[in-house]
Amino acid sequence: MATTATPQPGAPVDPYRAYNFKLLINGITNGHFTEVSGLEVNIAPLAYREAGNDRVRSVPGQVEYAPVTLHFGLTSSRELWDWVNAAARGTVSRRNVSVVLLDPAGTSEVLRWNMINAWPTRWRGAHLNTLAQEIAIEALTLAYEGLDLEAGGATAPTPA
Template identity: 85%
Template sequence: MPTPATPQPGAPVDPYRAYHFKLLINGITNGHFTEVSGLEMTIGRLSYREAGNDRVRSVPGQVDYAPVTLHFGLTPSRELWDWVHGAATGAVSRRNVSVVLLDAAGTAEVLRWNLINAWPMRWRGAHLHTLSQEIAIVALTLAYEGLELEDGSAAASTTA
């Protein structure tokens, strides 16, 4: 018998909010990020035709993970810059990065995407303008080798 917290088929379920999240790099909360974009996985399709048959069949092929771009406010911290600069000078440091989605109150973890063996592939500086009153936002794009999804209860038990 399902627990009361388990959604029932056909029962309405409120979707998660996209504005409460944090980023962990090697298990440590890192910076205040304003946007994460590009969480995407594509499974290639390989087509083949069986001998003596005119039907074309397909099977799953190679998995491709799209780069993820992180936007964050520019601060005196050099940690992310040093990571990018290391990769630019040939000292690539692969790190496990987690994008953690929080509940509507911003207090409890509900989902976690783990980017396995991520490394910086692009850095874009803040748009500077003398008449602007906006926060200076920097963008960092990461390549990675694998993507895992954990629900909040599993992720909370692994970090406790």
């Protein structure tokens, strides 16, 4: 009978690489993103004093999800611009957005963060400079209502 090896305490485990990821919007790979920043969950602690006791305990309060900023190369695609522009005109289209971390070879999914009901709150155009020789990068900031983490091979949540 074969047994699977389990990591031993103190045994080195290589961390995942930050450069192998893709972004899915409503389950579809969308664009070439160079950076994703701001994935964050904050749970505010609330002070609670028990009756007949001088001890103050902390209990979990409201959960807040920090905005996420996506950086991507400027292309002729209007899909993300149209999403932002619709929100600016009062028609907010909430979408499920997944950040998918890939293995070092870039072939298999190892982790997935699902941002539930995301919508654009900010767009920043590319910095243009005639003396530079770099890629034009735009930025899109998203607000979202929930964040789930799934391990390898997961599927995207169904669109809202």
